[in-house]
Amino acid sequence: MGTALIYDDEMTKYKLLWVDPACKIEVPERLTVSHEALVRTGLADRCVSVPVREATDAEILLAHSEEYLEAVKKTPYMSLEDLMEFTRQYGDVYFHPNIYHCAKLAAGAALQLVDSVMTGKVRNGMTLVRPPGHHSMRSAANGFCVFNNVAIAARYAKQKYGVQRVLIVDWDIHHGQGVQYCFEDDPSVLYFSWHRYEHQKFWPHLRNSDYDIVGKEKGAGFNINVPWNKVGMENGDYLSVFCHVLLPVAYEFCPDLVLVCAGFDSAIGDPEGEMCATPDVFAHLTHLLMNLAGGKLCAVLEGGYNLTSLAQSVCQTVQTLLGDPVPRPASLNSPCISALESLQCVRSAHKAYWSCLKHAADLPTSTISTKRIKLREGEETTEKGGEEEKDAEEKVWPEPPKRVTPPVCAALVLPDDVACPEGCERFSFSEDLDPLLASKLRESFLRDADDSTALITISSLIALTEKMEKNEICSGLALVRDVTKAMTSIVQHVTTVLSNRVLVVCVGDGNVPSHITEDRETLVVQMGSAQTDEQSCKYYIRVCLKKGCSDTSGFVQAVFGLLLPLGYEYDPSLVVLVRMPDSGVSDSLWQQLTGLLQSFALGHTLVLLQEEEKALVGLTASSLLGNPAPSLKQLQAPLTEDVEALERLRHRLQADWKLLQTTAPQTQ
Ligand SMILES: CC(O)(O)NCCCCNCCCN
Numbered sequence: 178m179g180t181a182l183i184y185d186d187e188m189t190k191y192k193l194l195w196v197d198p199a200c201k202i203e204v205p206e207r208l209t210v211s212h213e214a215l216v217r218t219g220l221a222d223r224c225v226s227v228p229v230r231e232a233t234d235a236e237i238l239l240a241h242s243e244e245y246l247e248a249v250k251k252t253p254y255m256s257l258e259d260l261m262e263f264t265r266q267y268g269d270v271y272f273h274p275n276i277y278h279c280a281k282l283a284a285g286a287a288l289q290l291v292d293s294v295m296t297g298k299v300r301n302g303m304t305l306v307r308p309p310g311h312h313s314m315r316s317a318a319n320g321f322c323v324f325n326n327v328a329i330a331a332r333y334a335k336q337k338y339g340v341q342r343v344l345i346v347d348w349d350i351h352h353g354q355g356v357q358y359c360f361e362d363d364p365s366v367l368y369f370s371w372h373r374y375e376h377q378k379f380w381p382h383l384r385n386s387d388y389d390i391v392g393k394e395k396g397a398g399f400n401i402n403v404p405w406n407k408v409g410m411e412n413g414d415y416l417s418v419f420c421h422v423l424l425p426v427a428y429e430f431c432p433d434l435v436l437v438c439a440g441f442d443s444a445i446g447d448p449e450g451e452m453c454a455t456p457d458v459f460a461h462l463t464h465l466l467m468n469l470a471g472g473k474l475c476a477v478l479e480g481g482y483n484l485t486s487l488a489q490s491v492c493q494t495v496q497t498l499l500g501d502p503v504p505r506p507a508s509l510n511s512p513c514i515s516a517l518e519s520l521q522c523v524r525s526a527h528k529a530y531w532s533c534l535k536h537a538a539d540l541p542t543s544t545i546s547t548k549r550i551k552l553r554e555g556e557e558t559t560e561k562g563g564e565e566e567k568d569a570e571e572k573v574w575p576e577p578p579k580r581v582t583p584p585v586c587a588a589l590v591l592p593d594d595v596a597c598p599e600g601c602e603r604f605s606f607s608e609d610l611d612p613l614l615a616s617k618l619r620e621s622f623l624r625d626a627d628d629s630t631a632l633i634t635i636s637s638l639i640a641l642t643e644k645m646e647k648n649e650i651c652s653g654l655a656l657v658r659d660v661t662k663a664m665t666s667i668v669q670h671v672t673t674v675l676s677n678r679v680l681v682v683c684v685g686d687g688n689v690p691s692h693i694t695e696d697r698e699t700l701v702v703q704m705g706s707a708q709t710d711e712q713s714c715k716y717y718i719r720v721c722l723k724k725g726c727s728d729t730s731g732f733v734q735a736v737f738g739l740l741l742p743l744g745y746e747y748d749p750s751l752v753v754l755v756r757m758p759d760s761g762v763s764d765s766l767w768q769q770l771t772g773l774l775q776s777f778a779l780g781h782t783l784v785l786l787q788e789e790e791k792a793l794v795g796l797t798a799s800s801l802l803g804n805p806a807p808s809l810k811q812l813q814a815p816l817t818e819d820v821e822a823l824e825r826l827r828h829r830l831q832a833d834w835k836l837l838q839t840t841a842p843q844t845q
């Protein structure tokens with residue numbers, strides 16, 4: 178199934194008709210540069226084009242009052258003076274004779290996207306709209322927004338398709354208070370937003386945007402606010418919040434549909450956000466959400482005012498929705514202190530509501546900057562002045578790397594009697610084996626040296642890693658007699674001959690030859706149940722789950738709280754995913770893990786299965802081909818001893834691995 182792209186240039190046909198410094202950044206070119214970039218890069222042609230439509234009155238009334246709708250209906254017939262008068266009753270927004278029409282198209286476009294995804298016409302999609310929506314409230318326009326496109330879409334999905342749980346991820350740099358107010362007492366809609374806040378000194382200056390506003394009554398816990406109290410946040414800050422807050426909660430919530438308030442003013446160069454995250458980070462944010470809800474993801478444009486980073490970020494998002502490999506995470510810095518304080522505050526505020534956060538640390542006490550500094554009357558805000566505003570110094574950043582999709586998506590090394598799944602390519606090393614390599618392999622890995630099939634398999638695997646390194650093949654899978662031996666020979670080859678960093682993920686117990694963990698070029702993370710005396714060290718990390726890998730919620734904790742942050746920090750060029758014999762991991766969790774690990778190494782994931790487990794070839798290959806993993810059930814609480822053990826392990830390792838941090842260093 179494909180990716181929908183919904184755009185209509187009618188939504189470019191309104192603009193600011195008078196002088197208003199606060200609104201001048203919201204220009205029609207935001208839509209044209211975004212769409213033109215998608216066309217120029219060929220991404221638009223790869224999408225399924227779906228037409229826009231106007232939202233009906235009934236649909237708009239899903240999130241707005243009748244008096245508000247009736248008032249907006251009058252604007253097309255207003256004179257310039259009347260439009261200015263009408264605008265004055267709202268904040269930081271402007272009206273235009275054509276904006277009502279465009280606002281109906283923006284909301285209608287979001288509904289068309291929901292229809293396309295919910296009916297299975299497409300897997301996921303994005304719509305480029307203006308006016309944006311997430312600030313508009315039941316009876317008020319605000320922050321360039323007229324109708325709350327995403328709030329309407331969420332209500333529509335529940336009403337028309339019986340969707341039980343909707344996750345709304347708002348990565349725009351402003352707080353979508355309109356969405357928050359719409360669902361704050363509704364446990365069926367989980368709203369997550371990060372936003373520039375600076376202790377309430379940044380627009381819209383709402384006390385309700387802070388981390389301790391968690392939702393009301395039955396909705397308590399279903400509203401997550403992550404305030405950024407400093408500008409300049411980077412990719413590492415964003416990915417830490419995804420790994421340590423959003424994703425564990427999202428998997429516990431187990432949504433049937435994911436809606437994204439896709440604002441790109443959180444990208445570098447944007448005059449509103451003044452952050453430093455680069456456009457390729459949106460490829461990762463998108464990818465990390467794509468295995469939720471069986472892949473049903475609708476991205477709706479919100480803000481984004483630097484036309485260069487906006488266009489690049491839109492392309493990164495759409496290219497990921499199309500299933501292309503995500504770029505390697507550029508050298509991530511550790512989260513800054515302020516981000517860690519926010520992280521700690523949010524996790525602490527929600528520990529009562531989410532079992533995955535039950536053991537989170539308490540609120541930081543001593544750190545001064547988490548205390549809210551009440552905005553005293555007239556105290557200067559961080560807003561720019563009026564006309565005399567200084568030009569944010571021109572930020573420059575590298576063009577996101579071209580994301581080439583290798584000619585072969587998944588290559589499989591299989592015994593002849595095992596069928597090769599649709600869409601994959603059987604791979605066997607054909608050319609005659611280099612005699613030197615053959616003898617080396619024989620003496621170091623093969624018991625009975627004349628075991629020719631094993632030799633062929635091992636040499637096929639080595640040839641496979643070389644083709645992955647050349648980006649001729651994206652991912653691989655092999656059925657082998659002994660996964661440990663195969664893992665060892667691959668790691669040996671890749672780290673010595675190709676001198677690349679390898680992340681080895683071992684699912685299940687079994688001995689991992691110690692020497693592959695001593696070369697510093699390999700990071701091994703093993704998830705199992707065996708309590709071993711040997712301690713984890715920086716490059717060989719053992720996660721012990723009481724009930725082993727059959728405990729889905731404990732396993733998911735370890736994936737988001739430990740494995741993904743490690744992977745992002747280590748930034749390997751190859752991921753080897755090994756399913757140890759009798760691992761006990763469930764099929765859907767195995768597929769989730771196979772999907773998530775493609776965040777690293779340009780998707781170069783090599784999966785090793787014992788040949789007895791040939792029944793797993795099809796579903797593993799499906800994940801390697803980029804098909805969304807089946808959604809896990811709603812997760813019950815992980816075992817206390819497992820979470821405590823994971824916290825201890827993370828605490829011990831965070832000196833070496835900065836992305837494991839979830840708390841700010843204690844200041845005296
Ligand atoms: C969709 C959106 O979230 O990007 N809207 C942002 C609105 C920003 C308003 N800034 C007002 C500045 C007042 N001096």
Ligand SMILES: [Zn+2]
Pocket residue numbers: 349350351440442449479480481
């Ligand atoms: Zn915004």
